[in-house]
Amino acid sequence: MKYKACLFDLDGVLVDTAVYHFQAWKILGKQFDFELSHQQNEELKGISRVESLEKILHWANFQATEKQKEAWLLEKNETYLKLISHMNPSEILPGVLPFLAQLKDQGYLIALGSASKNAKIILEKTGLITWFQAIIDGNSVSKSKPDPEVFQKGAEALGILAAECIVFEDAQAGIDAAKAGGMKVVGIGSSVVLHGADRIITSFTDIQATELLSL
Ligand code: B16
Ligand code: MG
Numbered sequence: 001m002k003y004k005a006c007l008f009d010l011d012g013v014l015v016d017t018a019v020y021h022f023q024a025w026k027i028l029g030k031q032f033d034f035e036l037s038h039q040q041n042e043e044l045k046g047i048s049r050v051e052s053l054e055k056i057l058h059w060a061n062f063q064a065t066e067k068q069k070e071a072w073l074l075e076k077n078e079t080y081l082k083l084i085s086h087m088n089p090s091e092i093l094p095g096v097l098p099f100l101a102q103l104k105d106q107g108y109l110i111a112l113g114s115a116s117k118n119a120k121i122i123l124e125k126t127g128l129i130t131w132f133q134a135i136i137d138g139n140s141v142s143k144s145k146p147d148p149e150v151f152q153k154g155a156e157a158l159g160i161l162a163a164e165c166i167v168f169e170d171a172q173a174g175i176d177a178a179k180a181g182g183m184k185v186v187g188i189g190s191s192v193v194l195h196g197a198d199r200i201i202t203s204f205t206d207i208q209a210t211e212l213l214s215l
Helices: 018-032 038-044 048-061 066-084 096-105 119-126 149-157 171-181 209-214
Strands: 005-008 109-112 134-136 163-169 183-186 199-201
Touching: 005 149, 005 199, 018 048, 018 066, 038 048, 038 163, 048 066, 066 119, 096 109, 096 209, 109 149, 149 163, 149 171, 163 171, 171 183, 183 209
Parallel strands: 005 109, 005 163, 109 134, 163 183, 183 199
Antiparallel strands: none
């Protein structure tokens, strides 16, 4: 087979946790009179928690001490954990489960490549965890997307080459990471905001696993 594995981003690809990140950052922003816009939130997709806070403080034009930043990172995560505590399998995005089943039937390996340090909790709450042969998340990498590390580690964990992987991503930083790692990439979202993917789909209801061979 031309490709051996599919590497999935989590937020915005398998589940829509971006809405919970948005709410949690909005709640935190109140402390320094900052109102996060939807457009700014787009730029936070796929990047780490630390980098997200740096961007937000820059937009808010707020100088914070390292101690303050640490406290806010913790606070944002506590709010986020509360928001995701009720997550369940109903929050898996449309078409994801049938697509994973097709991949499994066709012999593909399946791995996760997420920037989130909370990825495992989300996979457990939604029951998605059983589909994955390897999980690479924010706890296993030192460089964030658009660095390819998260996907390279995924390929390594599965024991296959980058050229044998297809990445599924909703964020520009993630598409760039996959490309930098020499992998094929399917973007999930709109071609107006996502550039450089080998194919764009609006959801997994748009694609059949057999179509991957033509990438
Ligand atoms: P956490 P992904 C990313 O997940 C999110 O898109 C991004 O908005 C978030 O800041 C990042 O995870 C870190 O998340 O605070 O849970 O560690 O899209 O790479 O699955
Ligand atoms: Mg994402």
